[in-house]
Amino acid sequence: MKILVCIxxxxxTTTKINFTADQKAFETQGVQYIINPNDExxxxxxxxxxxxxxxxxxxxxxxxxxxxxxxxxxxxxGADAAxxxxxxxxxxxxxxxQLEALCQKxxxxxxxxxxxxxxxxxxxxxxxxxxxxxxxxxTHCVGLEINGDEAxxxxxxxxxxxxxxxxxxxxxxxxxxxxxEKDLIIPNMRGIMQARQKPLTVEAPVALDPRSQIEHYEKPxxxxxxxxxxxxxxxxLLNALQNQAKVL
Amino acid sequence: xxxxxxxxxxxxxxxxxxxxxxSYGRSMAAATxxxxxxxxxSDSDTQELKDHGADVIYTVDTASxxxxxxxxxxxxxxxxxxxxxxxxxxxxxxxxxRYLGPSLAVKTEAxxxxxxxxxxxxxxxxxxxxxxxxxxxxxxSESLSSSTVLSLSSNSFGIHPQxxxxxxxxxxxxxxxxxxxxxxxxxxxESISIAxxxxxxxxxxxxxxxxxxxxxxxxxxxxxxxxxxxxxVSDLGWRPHSEHVGQTGKPVASxxxxxxxxxxxxxxxxxxxxxxxxxxxxxDPEAPFFKAADYGIVGDAFEVVPVLIEKLKxxxxx
Ligand SMILES: Cc1cc2nc3c(=O)[nH]c(=O)nc-3n(C[C@H](O)[C@H](O)[C@H](O)COP(=O)(O)OP(=O)(O)OC[C@H]3O[C@@H](n4cnc5c(N)ncnc54)[C@H](O)[C@@H]3O)c2cc1C
Numbered sequence: 238m239k240i241l242v243c244i245x246x247x248x249x250t251t252t253k254i255n256f257t258a259d260q261k262a263f264e265t266q267g268v269q270y271i272i273n274p275n276d277e278x279x280x281x282x283x284x285x286x287x288x289x290x291x292x293x294x295x296x297x298x299x300x301x302x303x304x305x306x307x308x309x310x311x312x313x314x315g316a317d318a319a320x321x322x323x324x325x326x327x328x329x330x331x332x333x334x335q336l337e338a339l340c341q342k343x344x345x346x347x348x349x350x351x352x353x354x355x356x357x358x359x360x361x362x363x364x365x366x367x368x369x370x371x372x373x374x375x376t377h378c379v380g381l382e383i384n385g386d387e388a389x390x391x392x393x394x395x396x397x398x399x400x401x402x403x404x405x406x407x408x409x410x411x412x413x414x415x416x417x418e419k420d421l422i423i424p425n426m427r428g429i430m431q432a433r434q435k436p437l438t439v440e441a442p443v444a445l446d447p448r449s450q451i452e453h454y455e456k457p458x459x460x461x462x463x464x465x466x467x468x469x470x471x472x473x474l475l476n477a478l479q480n481q482a483k484v485l
Numbered sequence: 486x487x488x489x490x491x492x493x494x495x496x497x498x499x500x501x502x503x504x505x506x507x508s509y510g511r512s513m514a515a516a517t518x519x520x521x522x523x524x525x526x527s528d529s530d531t532q533e534l535k536d537h538g539a540d541v542i543y544t545v546d547t548a549s550x551x552x553x554x555x556x557x558x559x560x561x562x563x564x565x566x567x568x569x570x571x572x573x574x575x576x577x578x579x580x581x582x583r584y585l586g587p588s589l590a591v592k593t594e595a596x597x598x599x600x601x602x603x604x605x606x607x608x609x610x611x612x613x614x615x616x617x618x619x620x621x622x623x624x625x626s627e628s629l630s631s632s633t634v635l636s637l638s639s640n641s642f643g644i645h646p647q648x649x650x651x652x653x654x655x656x657x658x659x660x661x662x663x664x665x666x667x668x669x670x671x672x673x674x675e676s677i678s679i680a681x682x683x684x685x686x687x688x689x690x691x692x693x694x695x696x697x698x699x700x701x702x703x704x705x706x707x708x709x710x711x712x713x714x715x716x717x718v719s720d721l722g723w724r725p726h727s728e729h730v731g732q733t734g735k736p737v738a739s740x741x742x743x744x745x746x747x748x749x750x751x752x753x754x755x756x757x758x759x760x761x762x763x764x765x766x767x768x769d770p771e772a773p774f775f776k777a778a779d780y781g782i783v784g785d786a787f788e789v790v791p792v793l794i795e796k797l798k799x800x801x802x803x
Contacts, residue, residue, distance in 0.1 A: 250732055250752045254621040263622075274733045329587070329597065355732055357617050357624070359599050364587030373665040374555065376584055379726070393727060394580045396678035399552070400669040407665075413733055418720045448596040448630050452612060455623040457758070463765070463775050468784040471792050474764070475800060477780055482762045484684070484741040485708075485800075 238292040238383070238405075240283045241345040243336060243362065244311055245273040245354040246304045256454040263356075263454065272307055275351025279411030281421050282381060283349055284315040290383060293317050295345075299326045299335045305437065312432035313424035319435065324442035329361035331447040336362070337369040338443045345406060347388070352377050352410040360410070367408035375401055376410030486519040487541075487569035491562060491576045491585060497529040501681060502577035502639050504537050509604070509642045510575055511538035511649065517608055521649055522569050524562060524656075535651025537644070541569070543656045550658070552667040553581050555588060560659035563592040566632075568656075573611070574634045578736075579680055586636045596628035602641040619732045619755035638759065639680065640738040679730065682711035684741040685760070687730060689715040691746020691767065691786055695723035700790040701745065707797045713737065715747050731756035746786045749774025766790065 248254070248268045255264040272280070286292040296311040297320040298304045308319040322339065326332045340348065348367075353360035360376070367374030379398070380391030388407045392399045393414065409415075424432070466474040479485045488510045492503040499507075507523060514521040523539035525531075526547045534542050543565055550557065562585070566574055574589060576582035578600065590597035598615055602623065605613045611628040616638060679685055686705040688698065698712075705712045712728060719729035730737050732752040742760035746767060747753060754777050757763070765778040768785045775781050782789050 248618075250755075254618045256622065263618075330590075333591075355619055358619060359597075360583050361587040361590075361597050361599060364584065365591050365597070368559075368588040368591040373663075374588070375665065377580060392580075394670070395680040396676065397670060397672040398727075399667060400671070401665050401667050403665045413729070414726045418716075446629070449598060449626050449628055451624045451626050453625050454617075455614070455625065457620065457622070460777070460779075463778045463781045465775075465781050465783060468782060468789055468792070471782070471789070471796050474780055474782060474793075475796055478741070478762070478764070479800075482741075482779065484762045 238290055238346045240292050240294045240347045242280045242283050242296045243350040244276045244296050244298045246270045246300055246307045247273045247354055247356045260453040270307060273351050273354045275412045277421060278413055278415045279349035280311060280314060281416045284422060299332045308437055309432050312435045313428040314422045319437040320440055322440050322442050327447035328449045329359040333362050333365035334445050335442055336366050340370055348408045349411050352412040363408055363410040372406055372408050373403040374408045378409040378411055379414030487522045487571045488514045488519050489522045489566050489571040489574045492523045492525045493579060493581055494525060494527050494529045499533055502579055504644045505642055506575050506577055506637055507537040508645045509637055511647055512604055524565055531653050536648055537646050538649040540650040542653045545656050545658050547658050552670060554663050555584060556661050556663040557659045559585055559588045559592055560661045562589055565656055566593055572632045576636050578636050578639050583636055586634050590634040595632040595634045596630040597634045598626055599636045600638045601635050602638045620758040621755055677711040679711045679713055679735050679737060682739050684708045684710035685713050685737050685739045686710045686743045687713035688745050689747030690717050703794050704790055707794055715753055744774055747774060748772050749777055
């Protein structure tokens with residue numbers, strides 16, 4: 238079984254988000270990058286399938302050379318090979334088309350993306366890629382078992398869970414629940430050493446125009462200070478919620 | 486020209502998020518002299534859709550399928566969009582809406598823009614404000630195609646009923662074979678989902694253990710609210726993962742969010758920031774959450790919450 242895990246490099250979750258003075262770009266100065274948390278759940282599930290089913294796990298990212306430490310980290314976690322498609326990701330469609338081209342050159346039985354990236358929150362790469370490849374797709378995926386040629390999956394829905402199955406290949410949008418937080422793999426020394434020997438290949442992108450562009454960015458408006466009430470004045474709080482905020 | 490909306494129904498009634506889509510779509514249709522098209526995949530109340538702005542209502546009979554079917558729904562919507570020469574298709578940010586959007590955009594060769602939080606600022610090129618960085622910023626984005634699929638962040642526009650023409654048509658359910666088979670759907674019993682709730686009551690590690698969750702549940706049921714929790718609470722197994730909210734959990738965009746015994750870590754705040762009014766109950770006056778809240782009580786949750794429940798019950802009776 239061949240598995241592809243699509244990785245997005247995103248700002249660490251504690252990053253204070255700022256934009257350049259002209260508001261045209263995200264301020265990357267001093268920002269630490271991490272594996273997009275949703276993708277990390279997918280990667281861990283893939284490594285478990287490598288251990289249980291002898292699967293071969295490739296990680297891929299669409300990005301410039303600055304993403305390579307993140308790919309090395311994926312190799313240290315246990316991926317067998319890494320690929321970098323050497324271009325700036327321009328929008329979700331652009332990234333999906335790059336991945337489509339890769340999936341047409343090499344075939345994969347299971348393609349894992351994250352349910353969304355925590356930077357642009359588009360939640361679009363998995364669904365677009367699946368549609369471009371005409372493959373079944375399950376997002377918000379919180380369960381996956383492989384049984385022969387069949388994938389048995391669970392999708393988190395509003396107020397419940399949907400159980401599905403499909404023949405491989407399938408495309409999934411991973412999130413927490415696909416594996417438990419405590420089961421995420423933290424690279425050890427051996428993994429880090431081995432990662433240096435594993436292949437990290439750079440591929441040329443396919444030429445194409447994005448379908449959207451960001452004209453500028455804005456920060457959320459600053460909020461006013463909190464209004465505090467005493468334990469003896471719960472009535473005051475309820476009154477404010479009823480008559481001032483009008484939410485009760 | 487048309488603005489097409491994907492309407493979701495529960496027990497024959499359009500969801501709140503769908504009515505919001507109609508209000509949002511009505512404004513866009515008016516600005517572009519387009520008609521507002523509503524598509525429903527069930528037998529339901531078409532009068533309600535007319536009253537909320539729909540000019541044309543397509544009903545699609547999905548009797549051959551008892552579950553949401555991504556392949557067939559997206560193909561059907563693509564057909565109707567082509568028929569109506571839609572330049573805009575709007576879906577809600579429900580789990581179905583956001584499942585459908587990207588696939589539909591590929592099928593219709595449209596641009597997909599997610600998490601719109603306001604009306605477009607221009608129609609040529611189509612330009613709209615989207616939330617990004619989990620509500621820590623906004624991108625003002627332009628669509629570079631002649632049509633756009635948009636997902637609307639819930640509770641960002643509101644419901645403003647304004648009647649439309651309400652012409653009802655039927656459209657056949659696409660017969661595309663789906664490669665995905667739904668075997669079962671489990672629904673949590675009677676609970677209000679976080680996505681639908683006007684009010685969300687959320688508990689953190691400050692509640693010290695699952696045995697104290699009756700406080701959260703009682704407060705939520707008094708308010709008709711959904712229950713939620715911080716990440717460590719679900720990681721510790723005190724509450725199910727489906728209740729985990731924040732940057733790596735579910736997003737919350739309720740009218741009122743009540744956080745009890747939650748410190749207000751940046752990852753938690755990111756996911757709940759889109760809520761309109763935030764109330765914090767925490768015994769540490771230095772808890773970062775107070776900086777992000779509208780109202781607060783510095784106090785012990787075990788003392789404050791019972792008083793709150795009692796006063797709310799009294800208020801309801803009055
Ligand atoms: C990659 C990553 C992603 C993350 N994603 C999320 C996410 O999506 N959602 C999320 O919630 N967290 C997330 N976190 C975790 C986050 O950083 C915090 O650790 C977490 O939110 C803290 O949860 P908490 O507030 O319940 O617990 P704590 O930080 O332990 O806070 C407990 C609070 O309860 C108060 N308290 C204690 N006793 C009482 C009492 N008797 N009465 C009233 N108050 C009391 C304390 O003063 C304290 O403020 C993420 C972290 C990382 C690294």
